[in-house]
Amino acid sequence: MRVAVFGGPYANPYALRALLTDAARRGCDERWCLGDLGGFGAEVEQLWPLLVEHDVTCIAGNYDLALAVGAEDCGCGYADPRDNALAQEIYDHTRAVTSPAFAEWMGALPGELRTVIGGVDVLAVHGSPVAVNDFLWESLTDEELRGRLDACGGGRPDVLLCTHTGIAWQRRVDATLIVNVGAIGRPANDGRTTGWYAVVDLSDGAARADLVAVEYDWHAQAASMRTAGLPECFVETIETGWWTTCLEIVPPVERARGRYHVYRDALPAGDAAQAGWANEERGPASAGEGSGDGPRHPAVDTDDDGLPVVSLFGTALFPPRLWLYTNFHCNLACGYCVVASSPRARRRELTAATVEALADEAVAEGFTEIYLTGGEPFVRRDAADLVEMAAARLPTVVLTNAMLFAGPRRQDLARLAGLDVVLQSSLDSATPHAHDLQRGSGSWERALTGIRAAAALGLRVRVAMTETDANRGDGDRLRELLDGVAEVAVRPLVARGGSDAGLTVSDAVIVPELTVTADGVHWHPLGADRDASPDFLVGVAPMTLAEGKQAIVERFLTLRRGDGSLPEAFACAI
Numbered sequence: 212m213r214v215a216v217f218g219g220p221y222a223n224p225y226a227l228r229a230l231l232t233d234a235a236r237r238g239c240d241e242r243w244c245l246g247d248l249g250g251f252g253a254e255v256e257q258l259w260p261l262l263v264e265h266d267v268t269c270i271a272g273n274y275d276l277a278l279a280v281g282a283e284d285c286g287c288g289y290a291d292p293r294d295n296a297l298a299q300e301i302y303d304h305t306r307a308v309t310s311p312a313f314a315e316w317m318g319a320l321p322g323e324l325r326t327v328i329g330g331v332d333v334l335a336v337h338g339s340p341v342a343v344n345d346f347l348w349e350s351l352t353d354e355e356l357r358g359r360l361d362a363c364g365g366g367r368p369d370v371l372l373c374t375h376t377g378i379a380w381q382r383r384v385d386a387t388l389i390v391n392v393g394a395i396g397r398p399a400n401d402g403r404t405t406g407w408y409a410v411v412d413l414s415d416g417a418a419r420a421d422l423v424a425v426e427y428d429w430h431a432q433a434a435s436m437r438t439a440g441l442p443e444c445f446v447e448t449i450e451t452g453w454w455t456t457c458l459e460i461v462p463p464v465e466r467a468r469g470r471y472h473v474y475r476d477a478l479p480a481g482d483a484a485q486a487g488w489a490n491e492e493r494g495p496a497s498a499g500e501g502s503g504d505g506p507r508h509p510a511v512d513t514d515d516d517g518l519p520v521v522s523l524f525g526t527a528l529f530p531p532r533l534w535l536y537t538n539f540h541c542n543l544a545c546g547y548c549v550v551a552s553s554p555r556a557r558r559r560e561l562t563a564a565t566v567e568a569l570a571d572e573a574v575a576e577g578f579t580e581i582y583l584t585g586g587e588p589f590v591r592r593d594a595a596d597l598v599e600m601a602a603a604r605l606p607t608v609v610l611t612n613a614m615l616f617a618g619p620r621r622q623d624l625a626r627l628a629g630l631d632v633v634l635q636s637s638l639d640s641a642t643p644h645a646h647d648l649q650r651g652s653g654s655w656e657r658a659l660t661g662i663r664a665a666a667a668l669g670l671r672v673r674v675a676m677t678e679t680d681a682n683r684g685d686g687d688r689l690r691e692l693l694d695g696v697a698e699v700a701v702r703p704l705v706a707r708g709g710s711d712a713g714l715t716v717s718d719a720v721i722v723p724e725l726t727v728t729a730d731g732v733h734w735h736p737l738g739a740d741r742d743a744s745p746d747f748l749v750g751v752a753p754m755t756l757a758e759g760k761q762a763i764v765e766r767f768l769t770l771r772r773g774d775g776s777l778p779e780a781f782a783c784a785i
Contacts, residue, residue, distance in 0.1 A: 212328045213238055216335065217408035218245035218272070218374020219394025222252030222305060224261060225435075226395045226406040229427035231265050237410055237423075243324065245374040246272020246337040248317065249305035250285060250298075251397050251448075252432060253439035259313050271320035272337040272375065273344040277302070278309050279318030288344030288375075291459035293474050297519065298457055300442055308439075325365065330416035334368035338375040347373050347391055349380035350464035356384045370411070370418045377454075378465060379407040379422045390420045398452040400461075400469040404429040405452075444518050455518050463768035467761050471520035472768065478526055523764050525577060527722070528778070533578040533605075533756070534726035534736040535569060537561050537597055538586040543612055546649050547677065547710035550740035552586045557742065559729035566597050569727060570604045572756045578725075584610035584736060595623035602630040608673075610635050613661030614654065621664065628669040635673040636662055636697075641689045645682035662697055672697040679704055708743045718747060719770050722778050723763045725756065732759035734766070 215234035220227045234242055244267050249255040262269060271279075273286040285302040289295045322343065324335040339345035340362040347359065360367045371389045378400060379393025393399055393407030405424040412419045433449045444455045453470040454461070466472055523529045536550070538560045544553035561569070566583075573581060581601040588594045589611055601607040613636040616624050627634075636658060639646040643655035650658075666672045674697045676682065676689055686701040693699055704713030718734045726733040730741040731751040738747030749762045770778070 212240050212413045214241045214243055214328075214411045214413065215239040215408060216243045216245065216372050216390070216392045216411055217395045217406075218337065218392050219247045219250075219377055219396050220244065220258050221247060221250045221394060221396030222255035222258065223396035223406070223427075223432050224252075224254050224257035225429070225432045226425065226427040227258055227261050230395050230406065230408055230425050231261065231267075233423065233425050234408075234410070239410060242267045243335060243372075244269040245335055245372065245392065246270050246320070246343075247274040247374065247394070248272070249274045249278055249309060250301050251445060253304070253308070253435045253441055255305050255309050256313060259316065268324065269320050270324050270335060270337060271317060271322055271343070274302075274305070275317040275320060276343065278306060278314045281306070281314070286344055287457075288338070288342075288346065289457060289460050293476070293519070294457045294459050297442075297444070301445065304439065304441060325368065329414035331413045331418045332369045333372065333411075333413065333418075334363055334370070335372040337373065339373055340364070340371070344375065346376050346460065347389070348376055348462050348465055349378065349382070349391070350462045353382075353384050356382075356389060360384065360387055360389075370413070370420075372409070372411070376465075379409065381409075381420050381422065388418050388420065390422075393422065395425065398448060398454075400452070400454040400465070402452045402470065404449070444520075447518060455520050458520055463765045466768055467765035470522055471518070472523040472764055473521060473528075474519055475521050476519075478521065478528065523767060524760050529723050529763065529767065531577055531579045532582060532724050533569070533573045533580070534582045534584060534724060534739070535561060535566060535601075536585060536726065536728040536736075536739050537566065537583055537588045537594070538591055539728075539740070540590055541585060541587040541612075542590060542614060543587070543650050543654065545709065547679075547704055547708070547713070549705055549707040549710070549737045549743075550586075551708040551743045556586065560591070561727070561729055563593055563596060563600070567600045569756065570601050574604050576756045576760065578605065578756075580608065581605045582608045582610065582736070587612055587615070589615045589620055589623075594620075595626050598627055598632055599630065602627075602632050606631045606633075608633045608635055611661075612636060612650075612654075612658055613665065614657040616661040616664050624665060624670070625668050633671045633673060634665050635675065637677065638662065638674050638689060638693070639676050639679070640682040640685050641692045645679065645685065648681055649677075649679070662693070666696045674699050676701045677704055678702065705737055707737055708740060718766065718778075720778050723767060725759050725763060727756075727759070728752075732756075732762065734763065 217230055242265055248258050277286045285298055287298050326333055337343050339347050339359045341359055367387050371387055373391050377394040377397055379391055381390040390409050392409040395406035395408050398404055399407055405426055408423055410421045410423055429449050433446050436446045447455045455471055525531050539552050539556045541552040598609055611634060638658055646655035662672055674693055678701050690699045706713040706715050723734045726736045726739045728739050732749045732754045733739040734747040734749055738744030741748050
């Protein structure tokens with residue numbers, strides 16, 4: 212026996228018609244609908260004749276039960292008020308256009324279907340055996356799924372079929388094959404305009420399921436929804452394949468795969484969007500040699516496009532900066548270096564080919580800036596080549612201690628003048644003492660010489676001062692010293708890497724800035740040393756920037772779900 216099993220027609224007769232045609236072509240003997248006939252689309256009444264004509268066996272979903280009794284809401288199981296508000300708009304429309312006869316028909320549908328076919332015990336439900344509006348997400352653990360299976364009346368089945376989440380998946384848990392058949396009437400938040408269903412083969416005591424994507428006339432569905440006056444954000448999903456509504460119910464794993472991640476009104480706005488960004492007088496933590504904090508960074512990509520949701524990446528909560536640790540060895544061994552760089556640091560380098568590939572990918576992935584840091588990048592003889600590669604693609608900032616700008620390296624530095632490049636260095640005081648205390652005798656004089664040399668070559672230069680007990684309040688004097696030479700910002704000490712003192716930071720309290728090292732992708736540049744900051748490691752190499760972005764969004768949403776709060780942004784560059 213071959214059964215076509217689908218859920219969520221969602222008032223989309225165009226998708227339902229395409230599915231029925233596809234199921235016939237695949238030789239399906241029966242067709243089962245797991246509920247939610249209304250919702251999302253505009254033409255719920257047009258589903259009824261198709262279901263009857265093709266002898267579709269139906270069970271009731273939460274939407275069908277709500278329509279049957281004239282409930283005030285859809286009973287979808289959302290907890291967030293924004294999810295519920297958007298769902299209510301569609302439910303009100305569906306309720307208004309559903310005939311009493313169709314509603315009565317829905318009310319007579321059973322809540323589940325249990326049968327034995329080909330020696331296979333099959334249970335079909337809408338949400339789960341626990342509740343009609345329970346969400347069986349793929350990201351649930353086997354233990355969580357076992358709890359649902361144990362709730363099955365009559366014991367665990369060989370096959371459990373469900374829908375409700377709108378995203379298809381299948382997995383075997385112990386002896387039971389669980390198949391979420393997805394939804395036919397709405398895309399699966401995968402950037403495709405298709406609907407999904409399952410073809411389930413049941414014979415000789417064995418079960419096998421294939422998840423099938425169905426193309427249909429989504430243009431007609433979108434036009435129908437606009438004609439009915441449904442909110443444009445719902446139409447957007449039909450046309451793009453990305454969910455733009457009801458996001459808060461979606462777990463971090465599934466939500467991170469989509470284009471949109473948070474509601475717009477959850478983001479800080481205006482000055483509030485910059486609440487965590489450093490100001491000129493006092494910015495947060497350093498990342499590698501020479502990093503610092505400066506004027507408040509503008510929020511990105513939050514223009515109101517009419518959608519209630521935004522992507523996390525490109526906002527003040529996930530700035531589109533790409534940090535590349537070209538290396539970790541350094542000519543200095545600063546006591547408070549957040550990534551523990553030194554001449555004896557474990558050798559880790561990004562090859563020139565890797566830097567070039569990452570710069571190309573950065574453009575494709577929507578990054579707007581590249582930051583090259585270390586270690587000391589100019590310890591490498593090909594440092595200027597790396598900078599040119601990056602700057603040919605995106606505005607580039609190079610973090611350096613400015614102590615190696617003599618001889619051939621000075622000639623290399625001159626090549627960078629005129630490019631879209633900024634050099635950012637560190638000077639921890641207006642006089643040598645506080646600076647040399649951390650960085651070694653004579654380092655202040657050499658750094659100041661290098662900063663002035665870079666400025667004389669026409670390069671844009673920035674300087675950051677890490678504030679400690681030895682230099683507190685020295686920011687104004689440092690600005691006077693570098694007046695006309697470099698911008699100056701003051702940043703606090705961070706308890707990472709070589710420093711036990713300073714601010715305590717974690718991925719739960721600072722927003723991410725995607726950082727790549729030879730080890731992999733990290734949450735933020737100030738925790739980019741896998742040895743000193745294993746908690747900031749997002750994924751091991753090799754990992755694409757797209758994969759890194761998705762992993763960071765997933766972690767961000769997981770952390771945020773702990774208490775619903777949003778972290779602050781710690782800018783690591785001026």
